[in-house]
Amino acid sequence: MAGLTPAAGAMRLFRWFIVRRIAHEPLRSGLTALGIALGVAVVVAIQLTNASSLAGFETALNTVSGRTSLEIVSAGPGVDELRLPALGWLRAYGEVSPVIEGDLVYRQAGRPPETLRLLGVDVLRDQPFRDYNLLEWGVAPKRDAARATSGTKPDLRTTEFLGLLLDPASAIVAARFAVPRGLGVGATLPVNVGDRTLQLTIRGLLKDEGPARVLDGRFVLMDIAAAQQALDRYGRVDRVEIRLAPGINIDTAETEIAGRLPPGLTVERPAQRGRQVERMLAAFHLNLTALSYIALLVGLFLVYNTVSVSVLSRRGEIGTLRGLGVTRGRVRTLFLAEAAALATIGSAAGLLIGRLLANATVALTSTTVSALYIATAAAPPALAWQHVVLAFATGVPLSLLAALVPALEASRVAPMAAMRGADQVEARARFPRHSLWTGAALLAAGGWLATLGPVDDLPLFGYASAIAIVFGASFLVPSILFAVAHTVEQPARRLLNVEDWLAVTNLAAAVPRLSISVAALAVSLSMMVAVSVMIGSFRETVIYWVGQTLQADLFVSPGARRGGGAEQTLSPDVVRTIAGSADVAAIDRFTSVEVPYGDTRVRVGGADFAVRLAHGTLLFKSPSDARDAMRRAIGEDAVVVSESFVIKQHIGVGEDVRLPTPDGPVPFRIAAVYYDYSSDRGVLVMDRSTFARHYGNRTVSGLSVYLRPGTDHDAARQRLLTEIGETHRVFINTNASLRTEVLRIFDSTFAITYALEIIAILVAILGISGTLLTLILERERDLTVLRLIGTDRKQIQRMVVGEAVLIGAISQAVGLGVGLLLSLVLIYVINVQSFGWTIQFHLPAGFLLQASILMVLATALAGLYPARRAQRLATYSAADEG
C-alpha cells in the first residue's frame, strides 16, 4: 500500500478483502442481508401499524379540531342544546361554535363496509375554526330553481356554502373518498346509522385538505341540525368549541372557564382526547412492539453467524495479511465493515419490505383496533424520515454488536498458525460453569421481577422479567448442550448408526460455537410456545366465559355496528317490535356511553338487571354473593364492573367510583366484579333505571332476547327479521352464531402474533443453517479425513443432517421449557397488567406436539445445504496440506 494514505489503504483492503467476498458469495451474503432485512422490516412494519391506528385518530382529531383552542364537553350523551344559551359568556374568550360528530357506514357492492366520519357544524359560526376548500359543488335546481347554481371555484362565500347544506339530506364529502367510488356532485350516498338507512345527497366535493383528510378522506360534512337528525341525537351536541381571541392566554382562559362552568360540563384541550386514546392503545402497541423486536434479535444471530463463517473460512488469508503487517485493529475493522455493509443493505431492504409488510399488519390489526378501541385508517402511513432513522439506527449498530465477537476472534488470529492451518483444531468443550451461574442468576431475577407491579399501568417489570428469563435461558444453553451431548454420547455409540454417533460427538465439541445459534432458535421458539400457550389458555377461557355468559337466545345489534363502533343504536320501534313479538319471553336492553375516567376512557352501560338475573348470567369474580349484590343494585347508584376496570384502577367491591355525568360527577358503589373478555377497557354497568336517571333515556345499542321455551332459534330469528321489515337494518345472531363470531374475532385478533412469530422462526432457521455451515468450514480437514477412511457421501450427509436434527430437537426442548415459563409471565403478569384479564392456564398439547415435530423437520431441512457443502468440501487434498 505504499503511497496510499491510511484511509485509502483501508478502503482498498475493504474492497479487495470484503466487497469481493460479498460479491463472490451472493447466496450467503444475500441470506444474511435478508435476515437483517426481515428483522428490520418487522420493526418498521409494527411502528407503521401502531402509527396508523393512532394516526387515524390523531388526524381526525387534529384536522377536525382545526383551530380550536378549548372545548366544552359533557360526560355521556353530549351537551344538551338547552344549556347553550346559558353559555353565552364564553364569547368573551373568542369565537364559539357547537359541533356534533358520529360515524356512518357506507356499503358498496364488492367492498367491505366503510366507516365515514360525520361532522355536523353550524356553518355560520364554523368558518373561524376550519377551512373547507371545495373542488366542485352544486345545489339541486329542484329546490330553488331560480338560484340553482354550481361551479368549481374554491372561494365560496359562507352564505353560498350554507346554501349547499340547506336540505337535511345534503352532505359534502371528500373528493378523495367520492371520486374512486364513482360518486360525484348530485349523487346519492346511501349510509347506515344504527339500524336506519339514509339517502344523503352529495352537494360538494372537498379538496384533500383540512378535515377532508380524516380517515383517508372518509369524511362527511353536514349542517349541525341535519347531522343531529341523521345520528338520531336530537337536542345534543358533542362539544362546544372555542377559538380564543388573540392575546388571551390559554391557561388563564382554561382555569377561568373551568371555574364558571355549571356541573356536568368540563373544559379541556382537544389534545387531551388524543392522549386518552393513546393511553388506551399503549398496552396493545407495547405488546406488538415487544414482539417485533424478537425477529430483529434473531436476525442479529445471523450476522454473528455470517461474520463467523467469514472469519473462519479466511483464517489463512487473515494470517497472510497479519504476516504482511496488517494490524490487529485493521483486521477487526475489516470484519466489522463487512457486518456494516451487510447491515446497510439489509436495513435499506428492511425499510422497503417493512412498508409492504405494514399493509398486511395494518390489515391484521385494524379489525382489532376498530373492534376494541377506535375507528382507524385502513392503510399505513407513508414512510417518513423517522422510519429511515429507525431502520438504520436499529439494523446497523446492532449488527456491529453482533459482529464484534467474531471480529475480535479474527484480530486474534496468529499469523503463522493460521497460514499453516494448525489452529483450526477445536479443543473439546469444557463445562461452561460461568454461563451456568449467570443463567441461573438471570432466571432468579426474572422470577423476582415477575412479582413486581405495573409502572404507569404498563407491565414494564413483566417485560423485564420476560427478557431476564430469555437471556437467562440463553446463558443456560451451553450447559444444556454440554450435558445433553455428554449424556447421550455413549448410549448413542451403542444404539445409533455411526453417522448419528459422530453427529453427537461433533455437537459435544462444538458447544461454544453452537450455543449462540441454539439460543437464538430456542428464544424464538420459546416465544412461539409462550404465545401459543397464552392464546390457547385465553381461547379456552373465552370459550368457557362465552358458555357461561351468552345465555340469551338471540342477540340484536344495529346494522351499522360492524365498522361503525359501539355508539350505533337501535331505533325504538325496532325494540318495541321485538319486545312485542309472540316468540319473545324477555329482552335485556343494553345502552352505553363512553366517558373520560382519569387519564383514559371507560364505557358506562345500562342493562336490565332484573332480566339478566332472571334469564342470563354474568361470570362473577367477586363477591361470593354477587347475584344478591346485583339484585340489591337495582335502582341504586351502584355498578357491576368488569375485571379489567378494578385491576387497572386498583379499586374493589364496596368502594365508590366517581363517574362524570351530565350533572357532574356522581359516586357509584361497586356492587360486584365480573369477568369480561370482550374489551380491555373498563366497563361499568348499572341498572337501566339508574342509567336513565343519570345519563338520560338513551336509545338502545343492543338487545339480548330470551325466547319462550321450545321456540326454534333460527325460525324465531327469521320471524323477527320479517316483523322488523326492510326499513331497518339489524343483525340478529343466534346464540350459536354469536359464539362462532366471538371466536372468529378472537382468532383474527391474534393472527398478527402468529405472523410475527413465524418470521422470527424463519430467521432463526436461517441462523441454524448458517451455524452448521460455520461448523462445516471449521471441520473441513476432519471431513476430509472421514472421507479418506471410508465415509461415503451419504454418511457425511446423514451426519450433518443428524447434527441439524439434534440442534433442532435441543432448541425445541429448551424452547418448550422456557416458553412455558414465559407463558406464566405472559398470562399472570403481562396480560393482567396490560389488559386486566384473568386467564386460566391451559396447555395446547396437541399444537405444541405438532409444532415440535415440524420444528425438527425444519431444522433437518436447514441442514441439507450445509450437508451438501460438507460433501463438496471433503476434497482429498485438504488433509495433507500443511
Next chain:
Amino acid sequence: MAPSPLLLIDNVHRTYTSGDTRVHAVAGVSLAIDAGDFVALVGPSGCGKSTLLHLCGAMDRPTSGTVRLESVLLSALGDDELTRVRRERVGFVFQFFNLLPTLTLLENVQLPLLLAGRRPAAAAPAARALLERVGLAARLRHYPQQLSGGELQRGAMARALVHGPALLVADEPTGNLDSENGRLVVELLRDLNRETGIAVLLATHAPEVAAAAHRVVRMRDGRVDAGSRSDAAL
C-alpha cells in the same frame, strides 16, 4: 504364471486445470507393488509424490492410464465404489496425523470398523489390541489434544491398520515429528510391514526414512527418474 502385483500403475497421467493453466502433476508413471512390499517415493516438493499416493490410495482418479489394486481397476470406479475400496483395502497415515479431535484415541481407531458396519462391541477389542501393539494401551481414553506428536502418529497408524487393509499409504509420516519420534514411527512401520505382510507405500523427503524401504522410487516433474527403482539393502 506369476501372481499379479497388489498394485499396478500403468502409464498414469494426472492433470489439474486451474483457469487457463494446466498442471501435469503426474506424467506417465508406471509402477508395480507386490503384497508385503515397502516402497518409498522420494523427490523434491511438487514432484508429484502426493498426487501419485492419492491415485494409489483410491482417493483420486487418473486423467489417463490405469490403476489396479488387487486387480480391481480403480480408474473405472465411481465415488461410492472408491470409498468402499478405501474403507476396506487401504489405510492412510498423514503428516499432520489427522485424528478427529472430537473422539478419543480408542474411538478414532474404531471408526473405520464402525463405518464398515461393525458393531461397537466387536470394533472395540480390535482397536484396543492394535493400540496396545503400537504402545498406546495407557492412552485409550485420551483425546488427540492430550497426546504428543509421536503418540498421535502411532495412533494414526493403528487407525490405518485396524480394518486389515492390503495397502498402507503414508504421506510424509515423520514430517511433523522430531528425529526420535520419527525413528520410532519408521521402526513401527517396518515391523508392521513384516508382521502383517501389508504393503507400504510412503512418500518422504527424509533419506533415513527412505532407507527403511525395500525399494526407493525417485520422482521429478511428475515422472519416475530413469533408473531410480533401487532395492534398498535391508
